[in-house]
Amino acid sequence: DSGVTQTPKHLITATGQRVTLRCSPRSGDLSVYWYQQSLDQGLQFLIQYYNGEERAKGNILERFSAQQFPDLHSELNLSSLELGDSALYFCASSVGPAGGQNTGELFFGEGSRLTVL
Amino acid sequence: AQRVTQPEKLLSVFKGAPVELKCNYSYSGSPELFWYVQYSRQRLQLLLRHISRESIKGFTADLNKGETSFHLKKPFAQEEDSAMYYCALMSGNMLTFGGGTRLMVKP
Numbered sequence: 393d394s395g396v397t398q399t400p401k402h403l404i405t406a407t408g409q410r411v412t413l414r415c416s417p418r419s420g421d422l423s424v425y426w427y428q429q430s431l432d433q434g435l436q437f438l439i440q441y442y443n444g445e446e447r448a449k450g451n452i453l454e455r456f457s458a459q460q461f462p463d464l465h466s467e468l469n470l471s472s473l474e475l476g477d478s479a480l481y482f483c484a485s486s487v488g489p490a491g492g493q494n495t496g497e498l499f500f501g502e503g504s505r506l507t508v509l
Numbered sequence: 510a511q512r513v514t515q516p517e518k519l520l521s522v523f524k525g526a527p528v529e530l531k532c533n534y535s536y537s538g539s540p541e542l543f544w545y546v547q548y549s550r551q552r553l554q555l556l557l558r559h560i561s562r563e564s565i566k567g568f569t570a571d572l573n574k575g576e577t578s579f580h581l582k583k584p585f586a587q588e589e590d591s592a593m594y595y596c597a598l599m600s601g602n603m604l605t606f607g608g609g610t611r612l613m614v615k616p
Contacts, residue, residue: 395552425604434515434608435553435595448602482553496543496599500553 396501398483404507410471413504417464417485423447424466425486425498426458430479441466470506478508511536511600513607521613522586530581530610532570532596541599542579544570545606548592556581556594566590586614 397416405411417424426438437450441460452458455473460466470477484498512535522528534540544556557565559572559579570581579596591614596607 427606435606437603437605440602442602450603484553496541496558496597496604497555498604502552 396483396485396499398481398501398504400504401502402505402507404509405473406509407473407475409473409508410469411473411506413468413470413481413483413506415466415468415483415485415501417466417483418499421485421487421499422464423486424460424464425484426452426466426468427482427484428479429482429503430476435482438468473508475508478506480505511598511603511605513596513598513605515594515596515607515610517610518608519611519613521615523615524588525585528581528583528586528590528612528614530594530596530612532579532581532607534577534579534596534598536577536598536600538600540572540574540579542570542572543597543599543604544568544579544581545595545597546592547595553595586612588614588616590614 399414422443425440427435429435438452439458440448444460455471458468480503482503484500486498514533516531542559545553546556547553568583570579572579593609593611595609598605
Protein backbone atom coordinates (compact mmCIF):
# COMPACT_ATOMS: atom_id res chain seq x y z
CA ASP A 393 0.00 0.00 0.00
CA SER A 394 1.58 3.26 -1.11
CA GLY A 395 -0.91 5.44 0.75
CA VAL A 396 -0.29 7.51 3.85
CA THR A 397 0.50 5.30 6.81
CA GLN A 398 0.28 6.31 10.43
CA THR A 399 1.48 4.51 13.52
CA PRO A 400 0.35 3.70 16.09
CA LYS A 401 -3.35 3.38 15.28
CA HIS A 402 -4.28 3.55 18.94
CA LEU A 403 -2.37 4.83 21.95
CA ILE A 404 -3.39 5.10 25.58
CA THR A 405 -1.23 7.00 27.99
CA ALA A 406 -1.35 9.03 31.18
CA THR A 407 -1.31 12.73 31.84
CA GLY A 408 2.14 14.24 31.90
CA GLN A 409 3.57 11.68 29.53
CA ARG A 410 5.12 12.17 26.10
CA VAL A 411 4.22 10.34 22.90
CA THR A 412 5.42 10.30 19.31
CA LEU A 413 3.14 9.76 16.35
CA ARG A 414 4.65 8.72 13.08
CA CYS A 415 3.56 9.32 9.51
CA SER A 416 4.87 8.06 6.19
CA PRO A 417 3.57 10.04 3.21
CA ARG A 418 2.49 8.60 -0.11
CA SER A 419 5.32 7.67 -2.38
CA GLY A 420 6.48 10.80 -4.19
CA ASP A 421 4.69 13.28 -1.91
CA LEU A 422 6.93 15.91 -0.39
CA SER A 423 4.44 17.72 1.85
CA VAL A 424 3.15 16.39 5.13
CA TYR A 425 0.37 17.93 7.21
CA TRP A 426 -0.82 17.21 10.72
CA TYR A 427 -4.39 17.73 11.89
CA GLN A 428 -6.08 17.20 15.23
CA GLN A 429 -9.69 16.13 15.52
CA SER A 430 -11.12 16.32 19.00
CA LEU A 431 -14.58 15.23 20.06
CA ASP A 432 -17.24 17.54 18.60
CA GLN A 433 -14.61 19.53 16.76
CA GLY A 434 -13.60 19.58 13.17
CA LEU A 435 -10.16 19.06 11.79
CA GLN A 436 -7.78 21.57 13.31
CA PHE A 437 -4.67 22.26 11.28
CA LEU A 438 -1.49 21.90 13.29
CA ILE A 439 1.52 22.15 11.00
CA GLN A 440 2.85 21.51 7.51
CA TYR A 441 6.27 20.43 6.29
CA TYR A 442 7.61 20.43 2.79
CA ASN A 443 10.76 18.50 1.97
CA GLY A 444 12.01 18.75 5.52
CA GLU A 445 11.17 22.38 6.16
CA GLU A 446 8.30 23.85 8.11
CA ARG A 447 5.95 25.67 5.73
CA ALA A 448 2.86 26.59 7.69
CA LYS A 449 1.82 26.57 11.30
CA GLY A 450 -1.66 26.48 12.71
CA ASN A 451 -2.93 26.30 16.27
CA ILE A 452 -0.21 24.00 17.48
CA LEU A 453 0.51 24.11 21.18
CA GLU A 454 4.02 24.77 22.43
CA ARG A 455 3.94 21.34 24.06
CA PHE A 456 3.66 19.85 20.58
CA SER A 457 6.43 19.70 18.01
CA ALA A 458 6.96 18.04 14.68
CA GLN A 459 9.64 17.38 12.15
CA GLN A 460 10.09 15.85 8.74
CA PHE A 461 13.10 13.65 8.14
CA PRO A 462 15.27 13.26 5.00
CA ASP A 463 13.30 10.15 4.02
CA LEU A 464 10.20 12.39 4.20
CA HIS A 465 8.47 10.62 7.04
CA SER A 466 7.25 12.89 9.79
CA GLU A 467 6.82 12.65 13.53
CA LEU A 468 4.52 14.60 15.80
CA ASN A 469 5.72 14.81 19.38
CA LEU A 470 3.20 15.54 22.11
CA SER A 471 4.56 16.22 25.57
CA SER A 472 3.22 17.01 29.05
CA LEU A 473 0.00 15.43 27.90
CA GLU A 474 -3.31 16.65 29.26
CA LEU A 475 -6.75 15.06 29.20
CA GLY A 476 -7.79 17.54 26.53
CA ASP A 477 -5.14 16.24 24.16
CA SER A 478 -7.18 13.10 23.64
CA ALA A 479 -8.06 13.18 19.98
CA LEU A 480 -7.65 11.63 16.59
CA TYR A 481 -4.48 12.89 14.95
CA PHE A 482 -4.43 12.77 11.19
CA CYS A 483 -1.50 13.00 8.88
CA ALA A 484 -1.96 13.91 5.25
CA SER A 485 0.39 14.32 2.33
CA SER A 486 0.31 16.01 -1.01
CA VAL A 487 2.40 16.15 -4.11
CA GLY A 488 3.03 19.86 -3.67
CA PRO A 489 4.44 21.57 -6.74
CA ALA A 490 7.77 23.27 -6.46
CA GLY A 491 7.68 25.65 -3.54
CA GLY A 492 5.44 23.46 -1.48
CA GLN A 493 2.22 25.26 -2.27
CA ASN A 494 -0.84 23.32 -1.30
CA THR A 495 -2.88 22.29 -4.32
CA GLY A 496 -5.79 21.52 -2.07
CA GLU A 497 -5.79 17.77 -2.62
CA LEU A 498 -4.56 16.09 0.50
CA PHE A 499 -4.29 12.34 0.93
CA PHE A 500 -5.12 11.32 4.45
CA GLY A 501 -3.97 8.52 6.67
CA GLU A 502 -6.33 6.57 8.90
CA GLY A 503 -5.33 8.56 11.94
CA SER A 504 -3.80 7.81 15.32
CA ARG A 505 -6.27 7.78 18.19
CA LEU A 506 -4.68 9.11 21.35
CA THR A 507 -6.38 8.62 24.69
CA VAL A 508 -4.95 10.41 27.71
CA LEU A 509 -6.15 9.07 31.06
CA ALA B 510 -8.23 34.89 9.64
CA GLN B 511 -10.07 32.37 7.51
CA ARG B 512 -13.01 30.46 8.87
CA VAL B 513 -15.28 27.76 7.49
CA THR B 514 -18.70 27.11 8.98
CA GLN B 515 -20.98 24.16 8.35
CA PRO B 516 -24.12 24.99 10.29
CA GLU B 517 -25.63 21.51 10.25
CA LYS B 518 -23.95 18.68 12.12
CA LEU B 519 -26.47 16.17 10.85
CA LEU B 520 -28.65 16.12 7.76
CA SER B 521 -31.09 13.29 7.23
CA VAL B 522 -32.98 12.82 3.96
CA PHE B 523 -34.82 10.06 2.17
CA LYS B 524 -33.43 8.33 -0.89
CA GLY B 525 -34.30 10.27 -4.02
CA ALA B 526 -34.74 13.58 -2.20
CA PRO B 527 -32.58 16.60 -3.02
CA VAL B 528 -29.64 17.31 -0.76
CA GLU B 529 -27.94 20.59 0.10
CA LEU B 530 -25.03 20.66 2.52
CA LYS B 531 -24.32 24.19 3.59
CA CYS B 532 -20.93 25.81 3.84
CA ASN B 533 -20.12 29.43 4.62
CA TYR B 534 -16.69 30.93 4.75
CA SER B 535 -14.92 34.10 5.79
CA TYR B 536 -11.74 35.02 4.02
CA SER B 537 -10.31 38.33 2.91
CA GLY B 538 -8.69 37.08 -0.29
CA SER B 539 -9.89 35.13 -3.28
CA PRO B 540 -11.03 31.79 -1.87
CA GLU B 541 -10.19 28.33 -3.09
CA LEU B 542 -12.78 25.94 -1.76
CA PHE B 543 -13.13 22.19 -1.60
CA TRP B 544 -15.45 19.47 -0.40
CA TYR B 545 -13.97 16.40 1.25
CA VAL B 546 -15.90 13.25 2.12
CA GLN B 547 -15.34 10.38 4.52
CA TYR B 548 -17.37 7.24 3.92
CA SER B 549 -17.73 4.67 6.68
CA ARG B 550 -14.45 2.86 7.33
CA GLN B 551 -12.67 4.84 4.65
CA ARG B 552 -10.20 7.66 4.68
CA LEU B 553 -11.06 11.29 4.22
CA GLN B 554 -10.79 12.07 0.52
CA LEU B 555 -11.30 14.95 -1.87
CA LEU B 556 -14.75 15.06 -3.45
CA LEU B 557 -14.56 18.18 -5.56
CA ARG B 558 -12.94 21.59 -5.84
CA HIS B 559 -14.66 24.78 -6.95
CA ILE B 560 -11.96 25.72 -9.43
CA SER B 561 -12.67 22.62 -11.49
CA ARG B 562 -16.39 23.34 -11.73
CA GLU B 563 -16.93 19.59 -11.92
CA SER B 564 -19.70 17.22 -10.94
CA ILE B 565 -18.57 14.21 -8.96
CA LYS B 566 -20.96 11.38 -8.09
CA GLY B 567 -23.78 13.73 -9.01
CA PHE B 568 -22.66 16.40 -6.55
CA THR B 569 -22.01 20.00 -7.56
CA ALA B 570 -20.99 23.05 -5.60
CA ASP B 571 -21.17 26.66 -6.66
CA LEU B 572 -19.08 29.39 -5.14
CA ASN B 573 -21.20 32.41 -4.26
CA LYS B 574 -18.85 35.22 -3.33
CA GLY B 575 -21.66 37.59 -2.51
CA GLU B 576 -23.06 35.24 0.12
CA THR B 577 -19.63 33.75 0.93
CA SER B 578 -21.06 30.30 0.49
CA PHE B 579 -20.05 27.07 -1.20
CA HIS B 580 -23.01 24.75 -0.71
CA LEU B 581 -22.84 21.14 -1.92
CA LYS B 582 -25.88 19.91 -3.81
CA LYS B 583 -27.24 16.74 -5.31
CA PRO B 584 -30.68 16.52 -6.91
CA PHE B 585 -31.41 12.91 -5.93
CA ALA B 586 -29.69 11.43 -2.89
CA GLN B 587 -28.60 7.80 -2.85
CA GLU B 588 -28.03 5.58 0.16
CA GLU B 589 -24.35 5.30 -0.73
CA ASP B 590 -24.05 9.07 -0.27
CA SER B 591 -24.31 8.58 3.48
CA ALA B 592 -21.02 9.91 4.85
CA MET B 593 -19.32 12.75 6.67
CA TYR B 594 -18.78 15.81 4.49
CA TYR B 595 -16.26 18.56 5.16
CA CYS B 596 -16.00 21.91 3.46
CA ALA B 597 -12.46 23.30 3.29
CA LEU B 598 -10.79 26.57 2.33
CA MET B 599 -7.23 26.91 1.16
CA SER B 600 -5.14 29.95 2.01
CA GLY B 601 -1.40 29.86 1.51
CA ASN B 602 -0.28 26.44 2.65
CA MET B 603 -3.16 25.91 5.02
CA LEU B 604 -6.31 23.95 4.34
CA THR B 605 -8.92 24.98 6.90
CA PHE B 606 -11.82 22.60 7.43
CA GLY B 607 -15.32 23.21 8.66
CA GLY B 608 -16.79 21.14 11.46
CA GLY B 609 -18.37 18.67 9.07
CA THR B 610 -21.91 17.52 8.32
CA ARG B 611 -23.01 13.93 8.63
CA LEU B 612 -25.39 13.05 5.80
CA MET B 613 -27.74 10.14 6.38
CA VAL B 614 -29.77 8.93 3.43
CA LYS B 615 -32.65 6.75 4.52
CA PRO B 616 -34.17 4.09 2.25
